[in-house]
Amino acid sequence: MANCDGAVLRDTEVLIDRARQVVEFYAGDFSPIRTDQLSALLKSHSCFLKTFPFESTDLAAFVLPAMRGIYPIGVNRLASRTDRQFAIRHELAHVIAGEVDEPTFLSDDSYMGHSERVADLFALADLVPGWMLRHMRGDRMSWRDISVEVRGAIQSECAGGWPADRLEDRTRLRLRLFREYCV
Numbered sequence: 118m119a120n121c122d123g124a125v126l127r128d129t130e131v132l133i134d135r136a137r138q139v140v141e142f143y144a145g146d147f148s149p150i151r152t153d154q155l156s157a158l159l160k161s162h163s164c165f166l167k168t169f170p171f172e173s174t175d176l177a178a179f180v181l182p183a184m185r186g187i188y189p190i191g192v193n194r195l196a197s198r199t200d201r202q203f204a205i206r207h208e209l210a211h212v213i214a215g216e217v218d219e220p221t222f223l224s225d226d227s228y229m230g231h232s233e234r235v236a237d238l239f240a241l242a243d244l245v246p247g248w249m250l251r252h253m254r255g256d257r258m259s260w261r262d263i264s265v266e267v268r269g270a271i272q273s274e275c276a277g278g279w280p281a282d283r284l285e286d287r288t289r290l291r292l293r294l295f296r297e298y299c300v
Contacts, residue, residue, distance in 0.1 A: 129238040148246035178204030203275040206240035
């Protein structure tokens with residue numbers, strides 16, 4: 118998977134640049150973005166957000182192909198607030214990337230697949246912001262200690278139920294995005 122990291126990082130940077138055309142501070146110095154800014158980002162990409170309780174508690178959100186030019190994003194009201202915030206950004210990444218022409222299920226593209234890694238990293242770039250990483254680095258924390266902090270932030274603020282391999286991969290990618298792209 119590490120040999121594909123460069124493409125994941127580049128594709129994530131492209132999505133962040135597209136988001137910043139609408140919300141200047143996406144994944145920036147004022148992250149995470151406010152609810153009104155997230156709404157503007159969703160609207161600019163023709164997304165309609167609907168929150169309702171899902172029968173399954175394993176799923177936090179989904180996005181469907183456009184219907185009459187609108188991409189419906191369903192969000193599980195029963196998921197934690199932090200899981201919902203992550204999932205909205207994750208699903209939005211799929212829309213911005215142009216990947217939602219037909220229904221795709223996680224079983225079709227595992228969480229370690231390219232598009233899932235990009236969508237996760239797009240969300241994490243805003244929810245585990247670079248300013249926080251700069252602050253830790255300014256306090257002379259080692260990269261190993263920063264990695265532990267980022268892993269903890271992802272678990273508590275974004276995705277507490279992830280398998281260990283996904284958590285380790287996204288922690289490593291988030292730090293690389295910061296170190297190599299200053300995001």
